[in-house]
Amino acid sequence: HQSYTHKMLTGRGARISTLRTKGGLSGFPNRRESPYDPFTSGHSSASISAALGLAKAKELSGEKGHVVAVIGDGALTGGLAYEGLNNAGRFKKKFIVVLNDNKMSISRNVGSMARYLARIRTEPSYFRIKGRVEGALDHIPLIGAPLHHGLTSAKSLLKQILYNSTFFEDMGFYYYGPFDGHDLDKLIEVFHNVKSIDHPVLLHVLTKKGKGYPFAEQNPGAFHGTSGFDVQTGKAAPSGQTFSGVFGDCLCRLAESDGRICAVTAAMKSGTGLVRFAQKFPKRFFDTGIAEEHAVTFCGGLAAGGMLPVFAVYSTFLQRGYDQMIHDVALQRVKVVLAVDHAGIVGEDGETHQGIFDAAYLNTIPGVKVFSPSYYDELQQCLRQALYHTPGFAAVRYPRGAQLFRPCDFRLSGRPFDLYGGAEATVAVVTYGRLFSFACLARLRLEKRGISLRIVKLNRIKPVDDGAVRSAAGAERVFFFEEGIRQGGVGERFGFLLSQSGFRGRFYLHAIEGFVAHATMAESLNGLGLDDAGMERAILTECGAQ
Structure with a gap:
């Protein structure tokens, strides 16, 4: 999603109105679209690993140039990012990772890394020491004020002294930051300096999600991947009832009478219809961050402990948890229900997000039962069946958006x-x-x-x-x-x-x-x-x- 400006700056500005339309520009970086998109991407947390591979290829072929990986703080909730960091820290060559830290992913960031980055942004010891030094300088006659002014320009140095053992440095990176991601002149200076360093570098920049558009600044989650809306009001056309919404409401009703039901999401609380569940049952709602592998195994653990976990996840993202579905759910013979949202064709998000593989890969897993309802009431029936009338592992898959034409003489049967x-x-x-x-x-x-x-x-x-x-x-x-x-x-x-x-x-x-x-x-x-x-x-x- 962060590639729109990049597309305009790399010769595609005249076609930006075709974004996410048939035959037009992709909503994501796409290798087949432009030589300036070195890697097609649509799934989170992969940039460091891909960029490291590109950097290694440059080294082996003797090609000059720099490789820069850009990753959001939300993507740092995904395990693949740490696999990349762990490997890159041993690279000992020029390699730059830019951490775009805006405190948001699709839903608000969760977990230890989010708290760690918040500490780096607002470390109390930094401000405490800074306040004491400034106070002392103000009391020095004649030279105190100039020294106080000089301290302002030395803030980044002081921070680097305080944070000389950050997590990223322990991973083998030189850490610089945090810097204002909206200060272009400063960023140009910083990039000019770090690109000459013959060592992996992590550059931490702070940005505001939706910067420059008040409606997006006030509600960044809603504008993460929006469809058409009125620019003057920031409002999109009402979407009406959807499969995601019906699922969320049904799960809430079931959870009211069954304290074992838990809802799990991977940074997609709103997209999977779980906002109301999270509000009503906060102790039984779990957002794992962008970590589908962990989410599946976490559900396996919940189930082994006697709970009834339901993992609501888009079909395209569930692909990432394939091994865990086999080893940590099916093999354990525990009761886990997958609510596979956005199953089938999803439209404008394109090839990286189509939910066309889940029926095939679930078909390979022994013991799992898979339901595929066509209508809202059928979805509710299938969810109850998966939870209470199906032993072991089950999945209910349903499409994006609203239900379609229904014959007036069609009735639910509850049969296979x-x-x-x-x-x-x-x-x-x-x-x-x-x-x-x-x-x-x-x-x-x-x-x-x-x-x-x-x-x-x-x-x-x-x-x-x-x-x-x-x-x-x-x-x-x-x-x-x-x-x-x-x-x-x-x-x-x-x-x-x-x-x-x-x-x-x-x-x-x-x-x-x-x-x-x-x-x-x-x-x-x-x-x-x-x-x-x-x-x-x-x-x-x-x-x-x-």
């Missing part, structure tokens, strides 16, 4: 799958999540062309229910539409089970083959052939109009 439409139809569509809405719309359109569909809606995508396979196997042609990666996904698994059942018809799998660039969700789904128009087109291509 639902059969919707003509049971005698020779064409079957199998899908799950919000794609069910598009399948229903495609069914209405195809009926006008003389093609009837049976729709097999998977409510539980792992394990796939045998009854769902039998329901599809009765058709001559089976189309599986999946808003996820094809390789290892639910569709591939379903196709295998279908073949094992003795099915002799035709099976067509339509899923995502690669990374998906930024665009609106509607544009992305249409381009992938996963909306109602795409489904209709795919079925007509194989079946023809009758």
